[in-house]
Amino acid sequence: MIAGALRQAVVQLPDASFRQVLVRSLLISIAVFALLAAALWLGLMLIPDGGHTWIDWLVGFASGIGFFVLMLLLFPAVMTAAIGLFLDDIADAVERRWYPQEAPGRALALWPALWGSLRFLGVVLLVNLLLLPVYAILLFFPPLLYGLSLLVNGWLVSREYFEQIAWRYMSHVEATQMRRRYRGDLWLCGVVIVLLLTIPLVNFLVPIVATAFMVHVYKRLRARG
Structure with a gap:
């Protein structure tokens, strides 16, 4: 199921609708990371000067490394949140090409879509910040750090992508029930997305491919019953 759905999503990459979404989501992601960097810089500026140059330098260096690692870990989440604002454009294009005989999904209203993206980004930030001490320890064991990040963000990403797609076709309650029923399949889909x-x-x-990929996954799981 996963391989076939992913292949269909990749094949449609040249679609004009996909290109437009890519540009807009990249601009949003860059803006988010720029704001985070500015907040970090402002926070460092507010720390009183201790009079120890080497300590100040060490704090600044450690903060920079920490921000870089956090940025790498959160990139999937930020891109996913950004792409959620344009999910309908991608889903509509997928439906037109692959499922013209089926009834199209309902477009999500702007504010619910925006709230869903912000909520998801907030949850991912909170979860990863809570795990930051664990990540710091696992810096000495890169494979374990990579594996933990993959599993955690794979689970979170799969929830966001699937629910946003499922809400186009069913109620929130039904979408939650379906997600729980196929949690194993969907978690694996999320891991594949984060891995890419x-x-x-x-x-x-990948965020564009992943959205199209999840439309195909939903359709196949729905057909499974």
């Missing part, structure tokens, strides 16, 4: 997001350059295209 860690590949340089490819990761800029």
